[in-house]
Amino acid sequence: xxxxxxxxxxxxxxxxxxxxxxxxxxxxxxxxxxxxxxxxxxxxxxxxxxxxxxxxxxxxxxxxxxxxxxxxxxxxxxxxxxxxxxxxxxxxxxxxxxx
Ligand code: SF4
Numbered sequence: 001x002x003x004x005x006x007x008x009x010x011x012x013x014x015x016x017x018x019x020x021x022x023x024x025x026x027x028x029x030x031x032x033x034x035x036x037x038x039x040x041x042x043x044x045x046x047x048x049x050x051x052x053x054x055x056x057x058x059x060x061x062x063x064x065x066x067x068x069x070x071x072x073x074x075x076x077x078x079x080x081x082x083x084x085x086x087x088x089x090x091x092x093x094x095x096x097x098x099x
Contacts, residue, residue, distance in 0.1 A: 003069055009040055
């Protein structure tokens with residue numbers, strides 16, 4: 001997925017922010033599919049049946065692509081907010097060493 005498309009969908013006001021954090025992921029039975037960003041993304045990104053089959057290489061390629069895009073978006077958001085992710089990782093590992 002293009003990151004611009006993801007940003008476009010994420011800013012769409014028809015979606016309820018974070019609704020997918022409080023569900024059982026049983027989308028087939030969910031009355032909120034039209035208000036769920038996760039559902040919309042899944043429909044777009046995993047439309048090809050091969051990308052929904054865990055035994056298919058297309059699934060793993062698509063998942064890798066989605067995770068890579070997500071990481072890139074996180075880095076961009078952190079930079080926009082003045083957060084140095086590298087420094088956070090170092091601080092956390094130092095804290096773990098102390099413990
Ligand atoms: S559509 Fe699926 S992911 Fe979204 S809230 Fe419903 S069950 Fe959860």
